Amino acid sequence: MIKKVQLITLGCSKNRVDSEHLLRQVCNSGIEILPEETDISESRPDAVVLNTCGFIKDAKEESVEAILGAVEAKKMGYTSKVFVFGCLSQRYREELKQEIPEVDAFFGAFDARSVLGALGKDWNDLLNNQRFLTTPSHYAYLKISEGCDRVCSYCSIPLIRGTHTSVPIENLVEEARYLASNGVKELIVVAQDTTYYGLDLYRERKLSSLLEKLCKVDGIEWVRLLYSYPSSFPESVLDVIANNPKMCKYIDIPLQHINDRVLANMRRGIDGKATRKLVEEFRKRVPGIVLRTTMIVGHPGETDKAFDELKSFVAEAKFERMGAFTYSPEEGTWGAANLKDRISEKVKQQRYEQLMELQSGISLDYNYSRIGSTERVLIDSLMDGFFTARSMRESPEVDGEILLPSDFANGMESKNFIGTFVDVEIENADDYDLTAKFKAIN
Numbered sequence: 025m026i027k028k029v030q031l032i033t034l035g036c037s038k039n040r041v042d043s044e045h046l047l048r049q050v051c052n053s054g055i056e057i058l059p060e061e062t063d064i065s066e067s068r069p070d071a072v073v074l075n076t077c078g079f080i081k082d083a084k085e086e087s088v089e090a091i092l093g094a095v096e097a098k099k100m101g102y103t104s105k106v107f108v109f110g111c112l113s114q115r116y117r118e119e120l121k122q123e124i125p126e127v128d129a130f131f132g133a134f135d136a137r138s139v140l141g142a143l144g145k146d147w148n149d150l151l152n153n154q155r156f157l158t159t160p161s162h163y164a165y166l167k168i169s170e171g172c173d174r175v176c177s178y179c180s181i182p183l184i185r186g187t188h189t190s191v192p193i194e195n196l197v198e199e200a201r202y203l204a205s206n207g208v209k210e211l212i213v214v215a216q217d218t219t220y221y222g223l224d225l226y227r228e229r230k231l232s233s234l235l236e237k238l239c240k241v242d243g244i245e246w247v248r249l250l251y252s253y254p255s256s257f258p259e260s261v262l263d264v265i266a267n268n269p270k271m272c273k274y275i276d277i278p279l280q281h282i283n284d285r286v287l288a289n290m291r292r293g294i295d296g297k298a299t300r301k302l303v304e305e306f307r308k309r310v311p312g313i314v315l316r317t318t319m320i321v322g323h324p325g326e327t328d329k330a331f332d333e334l335k336s337f338v339a340e341a342k343f344e345r346m347g348a349f350t351y352s353p354e355e356g357t358w359g360a361a362n363l364k365d366r367i368s369e370k371v372k373q374q375r376y377e378q379l380m381e382l383q384s385g386i387s388l389d390y391n392y393s394r395i396g397s398t399e400r401v402l403i404d405s406l407m408d409g410f411f412t413a414r415s416m417r418e419s420p421e422v423d424g425e426i427l428l429p430s431d432f433a434n435g436m437e438s439k440n441f442i443g444t445f446v447d448v449e450i451e452n453a454d455d456y457d458l459t460a461k462f463k464a465i466n
Contacts, residue, residue, distance in 0.1 A: 026105065026143050030058040030069040032094075033158065034087050035077025037214050037250075037421070039110060040158060041167040043075045046136045047156035053145035060158060064097040071105035071143060072097065076112035078184055081352055087112045095126040107131065109139050111184045133185060153199040160404055162443030163210035163420060164203045168196055168234065172216035174253065176280075177291045177359030178320065178351060181216050188217065190225045197237050204243030207443065210402060211244055212419065217253045219261070232260040239270040245445070246402070248419055250276040254302055255293035262309040272416040275306065276316040276345075282337040283330035286323055289363060296333075303341050314417045316345035321379060322372030323351040324363040331375050338382055344390050345423055346383045350376050384455045391424075391453035398449050400466050401426055403441050411441065413448070413460075424456040432462035 029050055033043040051057055058067040072094045076087035087110075094106045109131035113120055117130045131138050137147045157164055171186040172179075200211055213235070215221065222230025238247050247270055249261070254277055265271045281287050282296045294302075306313055319334065326334075338346065350372040353365050401413035404420065411428040418424060428448055430441075448460035 026055060026070040028056045028058055028067075028069045029071050029073060029143065030060065030062065030064065030067055030103075031073040031075065032060055032090060033075045034090055035075070035079065035083055035111065037165040037212070038167050038216070039075050039077060041155070041165050041214070042110070042133070042136065044155040044158055044164075045152070046073075046075075046139060047158070048151050048154045049136075049140050049145070049147055050143065051156050052148055052151055053140070053143075055143065055145065057156065064094065065100070065102045069103050071107060072103050073107045073109070073139060073143075076108060076110035078110070078112035078115045079180060080349075080354065084112060091120075091124055091127065095124060098126065105142075107139055107142055109133065109135055115180070115184050153195055154202050155199070157203075157206070157208070159420070160443065161207045162402065162404075163212060164208045165212045165214050166196060166200060166203075166238070167191070167214050168218060168221050168231075169215040173220065174217060174293070175291050175358060177289060177363060178323065178354060178357060180354045180357055183356050185216060188220050188224055190221050190223070190230075192225060193230065193234055193237060196234065197241065200238050200241045200244060204241050207243075209244065209443065209445075210246040210248065211238055211241075212248045212250060213238070214250050216251065218249060218251050219253045219257055229258040231258055232264045235261065235264045235271065236268065239264075239268050245270060246272050246416065248272040248274055248416075250419065252277040254279055254299055257302060259305065259309075262306065265313070266310045273310055273312055274314045274316070274416060274419065276419065276422075278318040279303075280318065280320045281323065281326070281330075281334055283326065283333045286326050286330050286334075289325040289359070290320070290323060291358060296337075300337070300341075314344040315341075316419065316423070317343050317347075319346065319348045319379060320351050321348055321375040322367045324359070324365055324367070326351075326367065326375075335379060335382060338379065338386070342386050342390070343383070344387070344417065346386075347422070348376055348379050348383075388453070388455035391455065391458055394450045394458065395453055396450065398447055398463060399426075399460075400445055401428070401448050401460070403428070403444050403446065406430060406442060413446070424458065426450070426458045426460050428460050428462060 033040050058069050077083040105128045107129050111133050113130040114133040169190040171188045172181050173188040284295045399415045401415045403411045403413045405412045412425045445466035447463040447466050450460050452459045
């Protein structure tokens with residue numbers, strides 16, 4: 025009989041939401057849930073469950089290494105069962121069965137009920153809109169849809185997750201209320217493409233309506249929007265962000281490039297001119313907005329001139345947050361089948377380093393501009409005498425942090441401040457993190 029389970033989540037925040045739905049069922053069934061970060065040799069679970077990622081090469085390798093680590097723990101007698109589900113096994117189940125036969129069972133990305141069955145328990149539909157949080161209790165990701173209808177040349181998500189399927193608004197509001205009742209103050213809205221939300225269910229984009237309803241949930245103080253798509257962006261969303269005080273003045277919108285030829289090869293459905301106009305519209309309609317984006321360098325068709333155009337665009341746009349990736353062809357995608365990857369790994373890496381060096385200076389200037397300002401922050405954690413906190417301008421896990429000395433607690437239990445809003449004054453900054461001093465409990 026399985027009495028203790030350790031579930032390890034790999035990959036993105038959307039995977040984490042899937043894990044948390046499964047863990048709620050596990051918890052309800054009476055099985056003890058062991059902390060994810062605990063070493064298996066110490067936690068000694070009866071079963072290890074891995075929720076894997078199969079998006080890009082590095083993520084696949086990380087997932088395989090985690091599976092092999094769990095299998096080794098099983099051989100050492102630290103656990104009895106190893107179960108694998110998620111994106112990697114959705115796409116490569118048969119290959120994994122052959123390569124790692126020591127795993128007791130592989131399941132797909134949508135097989136949470138079967139995973140629970142393998143643990144000897146039955147699924148309870150009354151809990152479908154409930155979660156067992158694995159993030160700090162004051163923030164949670166809210167996945168509003170599954171799959172994607174886009175045809176980006178480099179992306180395997182539609183192959184793994186299928187077509188776009190929206191979660192009904194009433195279900196999401198119920199889930200948000202449940203999360204709020206358990207102490208969540210910040211909702212982080214995620215999906216493969218959040219801007220497509222509603223088209224399948226309601227025959228129109230409903231993201232702005234959904235955001236407004238989420239902002240009305242008692243207990244929720246911040247709502248943050250991630251994973252937007254630039255093509256046909258629903259500009260009514262900007263009105264909600266600009267006018268609703270609960271909306272973080274923040275958008276994550278992966279633009280990937282600016283050169284017309286590269287964007288066409290990427291099959292992004294938007295050109296450079298429209299991209300520039302969209303960024304201008306964000307700045308105009310939501311003053312003070314923080315834009316987070318990602319870029320891909322080394323995509324087939326990216327000449328030296330195209331890369332120079334990308335650098336010029338980044339320098340002009342001054343994104344407050346930006347990450348980058350080097351292109352790698354993913355099997356089964358349109359790009360892998362139709363575009364020859366002729367740019368060397370050395371050139372890709374050089375371009376990546378140049379772009380991130382440019383962004384580092386932009387980030388530093390932006391962070392310096394905040395010195396002396398007073399900001400409302402949410403305290404995330406306590407470590408080595410410092411609280412780590414975030415303002416509306418920082419999303420957890422991907423952005424920098426605001427470090428705050430914990431001595432303002434004045435003898436009170438410091439841990440009581442985790443999940444609390446306070447006002448701070450920004451005192452110093454580097455290109456990633458900031459430091460601040462306490463001003464008032466908000």
